[in-house]
Amino acid sequence: xxxAMPTSCPLxxxxxxxxxxxxALLVLAAMGCDKAAAPCPADACPAGFRCEPSSGECQLxxxxxxxxxxxxxxxxxxxSPSGPPAVVGYAADRQSLAxxxxxxxxxxxxxxxxxxxxxxxxxxxxxxGSDQRLRVAWIRENDRILWLSEQTAGGWKRTKVAxxxxxxxxxxxxxxALTVAYRRADATGLRVATRQAGEAWLIxxxxxxxxxxxxxxxVHDLGRSLSMVSMASGLAVSAYDATYGDLxxxxxxxxxxxxxRLFGSDPASGADLGDMGNPAVLAAGPDGELxxxxxxxxxxxxxxxxxxGGVMARKTVATGLRAGPxxxxxxxLLGTSLALAVRTDGRAxxxxxxxxxxxxxxxxxxxxxxxEPGSLPPGSDGGAEAWPALSVAADGAVxxxxxxxxxxxxxxxxxxxxxxxxxxxx
Amino acid sequence: MSWPxxxxxxxxxxxxxxxxxxxxxKTALAPLDQPLPAATRVTxxxxxxxxxxxxxxxxxxxxxxxxxxxxxxxxPQPIDGADATLSAFTTSLHVESAKAEWLDxxxxxxxxxxxxxxxxxxxxxxxxxxxxxxxxxxxxxVTAVAQLSRSGATVAAVLSQAPTVxxxxxxxxxxxxxxxxxxxxxxxxxxxxVRAALAAPLAARFGTTLVQALQTIVPPxxxxxxxxxxxxxxxxxxxxxxxxxxxxxxxxxxxxxLGFAAAPLDVALTVDRASCxxxxxxxxxxxxxxxxxxxxxxxxVIRRAMVVSAPMIARLAWAWLRSxxxxxxxGGGLPLLxxxxxxxxxxxxxxxxxxxxxxxxxxxxxxxxxxAVVDRAQGPVVAWTLDDATLEIRGHVAGTEAVxxxxxxxxxxxxxxxxxxxxxxxxxxxxxxxxxxxxxxxLLGEETVTGSNQGLGRLxxxxxxxxxxxxxxxxxxxxxPPGTVVTxxxxxxxxxxxxxxxxxxxx
Numbered sequence: 001x002x003x004a005m006p007t008s009c010p011l012x013x014x015x016x017x018x019x020x021x022x023x024a025l026l027v028l029a030a031m032g033c034d035k036a037a038a039p040c041p042a043d044a045c046p047a048g049f050r051c052e053p054s055s056g057e058c059q060l061x062x063x064x065x066x067x068x069x070x071x072x073x074x075x076x077x078x079x080s081p082s083g084p085p086a087v088v089g090y091a092a093d094r095q096s097l098a099x100x101x102x103x104x105x106x107x108x109x110x111x112x113x114x115x116x117x118x119x120x121x122x123x124x125x126x127x128x129g130s131d132q133r134l135r136v137a138w139i140r141e142n143d144r145i146l147w148l149s150e151q152t153a154g155g156w157k158r159t160k161v162a163x164x165x166x167x168x169x170x171x172x173x174x175x176x177a178l179t180v181a182y183r184r185a186d187a188t189g190l191r192v193a194t195r196q197a198g199e200a201w202l203i204x205x206x207x208x209x210x211x212x213x214x215x216x217x218x219v220h221d222l223g224r225s226l227s228m229v230s231m232a233s234g235l236a237v238s239a240y241d242a243t244y245g246d247l248x249x250x251x252x253x254x255x256x257x258x259x260x261r262l263f264g265s266d267p268a269s270g271a272d273l274g275d276m277g278n279p280a281v282l283a284a285g286p287d288g289e290l291x292x293x294x295x296x297x298x299x300x301x302x303x304x305x306x307x308x309g310g311v312m313a314r315k316t317v318a319t320g321l322r323a324g325p326x327x328x329x330x331x332x333l334l335g336t337s338l339a340l341a342v343r344t345d346g347r348a349x350x351x352x353x354x355x356x357x358x359x360x361x362x363x364x365x366x367x368x369x370x371x372e373p374g375s376l377p378p379g380s381d382g383g384a385e386a387w388p389a390l391s392v393a394a395d396g397a398v399x400x401x402x403x404x405x406x407x408x409x410x411x412x413x414x415x416x417x418x419x420x421x422x423x424x425x426x
Numbered sequence: 427m428s429w430p431x432x433x434x435x436x437x438x439x440x441x442x443x444x445x446x447x448x449x450x451x452k453t454a455l456a457p458l459d460q461p462l463p464a465a466t467r468v469t470x471x472x473x474x475x476x477x478x479x480x481x482x483x484x485x486x487x488x489x490x491x492x493x494x495x496x497x498x499x500x501x502p503q504p505i506d507g508a509d510a511t512l513s514a515f516t517t518s519l520h521v522e523s524a525k526a527e528w529l530d531x532x533x534x535x536x537x538x539x540x541x542x543x544x545x546x547x548x549x550x551x552x553x554x555x556x557x558x559x560x561x562x563x564x565x566x567x568v569t570a571v572a573q574l575s576r577s578g579a580t581v582a583a584v585l586s587q588a589p590t591v592x593x594x595x596x597x598x599x600x601x602x603x604x605x606x607x608x609x610x611x612x613x614x615x616x617x618x619x620v621r622a623a624l625a626a627p628l629a630a631r632f633g634t635t636l637v638q639a640l641q642t643i644v645p646p647x648x649x650x651x652x653x654x655x656x657x658x659x660x661x662x663x664x665x666x667x668x669x670x671x672x673x674x675x676x677x678x679x680x681x682x683x684l685g686f687a688a689a690p691l692d693v694a695l696t697v698d699r700a701s702c703x704x705x706x707x708x709x710x711x712x713x714x715x716x717x718x719x720x721x722x723x724x725x726x727v728i729r730r731a732m733v734v735s736a737p738m739i740a741r742l743a744w745a746w747l748r749s750x751x752x753x754x755x756x757g758g759g760l761p762l763l764x765x766x767x768x769x770x771x772x773x774x775x776x777x778x779x780x781x782x783x784x785x786x787x788x789x790x791x792x793x794x795x796x797x798a799v800v801d802r803a804q805g806p807v808v809a810w811t812l813d814d815a816t817l818e819i820r821g822h823v824a825g826t827e828a829v830x831x832x833x834x835x836x837x838x839x840x841x842x843x844x845x846x847x848x849x850x851x852x853x854x855x856x857x858x859x860x861x862x863x864x865x866x867x868x869l870l871g872e873e874t875v876t877g878s879n880q881g882l883g884r885l886x887x888x889x890x891x892x893x894x895x896x897x898x899x900x901x902x903x904x905x906x907p908p909g910t911v912v913t914x915x916x917x918x919x920x921x922x923x924x925x926x927x928x929x930x931x932x933x
Contacts, residue, residue, distance in 0.1 A: 073826075074824065074825060074826065122825070324790060325816075326705075326792045326793065327704060327705055328790070329702055330753075330790055333818075333827070333828065336827045337826045355826070355827060355829055356868060358828065358829075358868045358869050411824070
């Protein structure tokens with residue numbers, strides 16, 4: 001159940017001129033709050049705001065921070081021991097793969113990292129292991145070689161993982177072994193590379209899913225979207241099957257894989273249920289359940305699904321509906337870039353790219369399971385936003401990172417924006 | 427699936443336009459939950475017509491289908507008034523011609539002429555010798571008349587009366603007078619028996635064929651009422667309601683006018699509004715008049731036309747738009763978009779941001795639609811205008827699909843009915859142009875793009891063509907007789923004449 005709004009009066013944040021804050025003001029004012037009563041209970045404030053116990057006011061959890069690093073394209077974030085997460089992405093101005101950590105900005109690959117090297121790093125994934133070292137997997141586009149760069153005391157150490165690789169990439173640690181999932185160069189299937197003792201990598205093909213029931217054409221375009229998560233029960237890899245417009249899930253338990261169609265086709269009849277799963281993001285819930293955020297391109301919505309008792313329960317997170325001219329209702333192009341985070345208390349946060357408005361949005365799962373849209377702290381540049389990423393800090397706080405675009409300066413004029421959108425777990 | 431193929435709900439070609447592009451029609455025709463208001467009915471919105479000038483060919487078709495040779499095989503039959511039997515006989519009557527004619531009453535009459543023939547027969551009697559004779563026939567004509575008949579709410583093609591077979595002359599010639607020897611009434615009785623034996627198959631053949639021909643020209647199943655659920659997102663239904671009926675009581679079901687026999691249907695059509703469609707009133711209902719269209723110069727078998735009147739076309743377009751089927755996205759025109767030299771020729775400012783050709787487009791109509799049938803060099807088209815609509819162009823920016831350009835303005839286009847090689851009718855979107863355009867990029871912000879007219883024009887045409895690709899193909903099965911093909915499309919005033927042929931099989 002959604003918690004009742006407090007009788008206390010969470011006031012609007014000081015930056016009330018911002019549209020998002022104004023919205024919160026109107027909503028809260030409409031609730032008839034009493035600001036004299038304090039403190040306010042948990043979940044009293046809109047997503048993106050926290051309740052200041054001393055005053056009973058809702059305040060922005062953290063104002064937006066903009067970092068002067070011109071990343072352009074999809075980014076990966078990994079939690080930092082404290083503070084905002086590290087960001088890994090492609091620095092368009094230097095044509096290089098860059099990593100921004102609390103200790104500074106590093107160029108991992110490309111001409112800015114190694115003089116004379118060809119541009120590199122438009123496809124990457126990152127992971128921070130239990131040793132707190134940052135690891136970045138990336139593909140050198142000209143020869144399709146998959147590399148791993150590891151942060152060491154003496155700089156970045158680079159090792160070759162596999163050849164014939166194309167993006168996207170996904171990375172995790174499963175049973176203490178670093179694991180990278182990638183797409184075969186011919187786009188016909190997935191491979192998973194698992195680091196063995198020493199510098200060796202075990203490369204294995206993920207079995208292809210069978211066509212939906214009643215279909216005969218073999219799968220020939222798999223993995224335009226790719227995600228991976230390590231679970232207690234096994235290693236889960238999701239991939240978009242463009243052949244049939246389905247989200248496919250492969251789970252490795254022990255040494256064997258099981259592959260199934262998760263969304264997009266009726267497993268009983270083979271009936272087409274829509275174009276689903278491009279993209280999709282996996283996460284593991286605190287109880288070991290699988291959590292999936294994905295785009296339903298047919299319905300035009302962003303959906304969260306969580307395994308419950310052996311079935312995947314689904315909830316629509318956002319629809320992208322908006323008012324159009326002459327009383328019409330239009331639908332934004334929503335979720336062509338997605339992010340998902342699940343806190344230790346099980347609450348999920350889903351962030352998406354509104355590819356019609358060029359804005360990033362997010363919604364926070366409330367204790368009752370409903371989703372509340374959040375308000376991103378407004379920026380001052382008025383530019384576009386894209387490529388959201390989420391990460392959960394050690395204290396349970398959820399950080400959102402995105403790329404802020406300044407159209408007048410071209411792709412090289414982009415910046416990284418960050419904001420803490422959900423407080424840590426009490 | 428990425429992009430489902432066009433799909434059609436059950437019967438109705440009327441439903442086709444509204445249903446085209448929906449992934450599936452999950453329900454069959456359901457009873458109407460409410461009567462359709464009279465204000466939604468287009469009187470004579472559809473007419474099934476046959477040209478009087480085609481009557482000679484129609485008669486010949488009936489002759490060929492009924493049989494140029496009618497085989498007759500009889501069992502032995504007693505001759506009334508005599509202890510005698512007419513022996514079994516077989517023969518094949520040659521039908522040399524048949525003439526069809528539409529009567530002023532709306533009935534279809536066929537008169538077939540049988541070639542004179544001599545037929546050897548034998549009469550057998552217990553106490554007399556076998557009597558051999560010859561039956562001579564001449565001037566045998568078969569006449570059958572069929573009509574549409576109303577029985578309550580049902581209309582059917584039926585015979586107006588039992589077909590008649592007239593013998594100008596039928597004589598039995600027994601050279602040795604053996605027939606008379608069997609009894610005084612025997613010659614007449616034998617003649618009657620032979621006449622009946624010859625007439626029955628002829629009457630049955632031509633009667634059955636005539637009825638089939640009539641219901642091929644005017645399929646009674648065109649009268650239908652019910653509703654289809656167009657919804658792709660159950661459980662909220664989106665109903666397309668349809669009521670088509672032949673002329674009401676007191677009016678002829680088939681009328682003779684302007685050299686045609688025409689069976690008009692009144693058609694009422696409504697559809698629940700999709701949220702993306704503007705809530706604009708339906709076009710005014712006007713009584714449709716038959717405006718003759720030229721017939722295609724093709725060999726005919728059983729040529730007829732379905733005439734879709736101008737008011738009906740306007741209402742179909744309104745329903746199609748209102749159902750949300752124009753709020754479409756697609757990527758089928760990508761090659762054309764590439765040819766449009768995207769984006770340098772359209773919005774140079776976007777060039778540094780885009781890594782490839784456009785990935786697709788989305789169309790949002792914001793106004794009602796106006797349509798008119800006009801002639802083009804390749805044939806008639808339905809020209810349409812949307813006063814206000816937005817086209818969104820999508821592209822890949824750093825690997826992510828996004829809307830990179832929006833064009834809002836007044837769009838014009840043409841829907842061309844095209845006969846496919848297999849004799850079906852496809853509706854092809856072509857020649858889309860726009861004026862009063864406002865071009866913007868949600869990435870770059872308002873008023874940041876320059877937009878060249880020439881490049882933009884190519885882009886608009888390619889995008890709309892792609893959105894409506896593959897073309898809607900009108901299936902003929904299920905509501906027209908099997909084997910029916912479309913042979914041509916012509917304009918008649920503001921109406922479209924869909925010329926049909928085939929669909930008549932042997933009884």
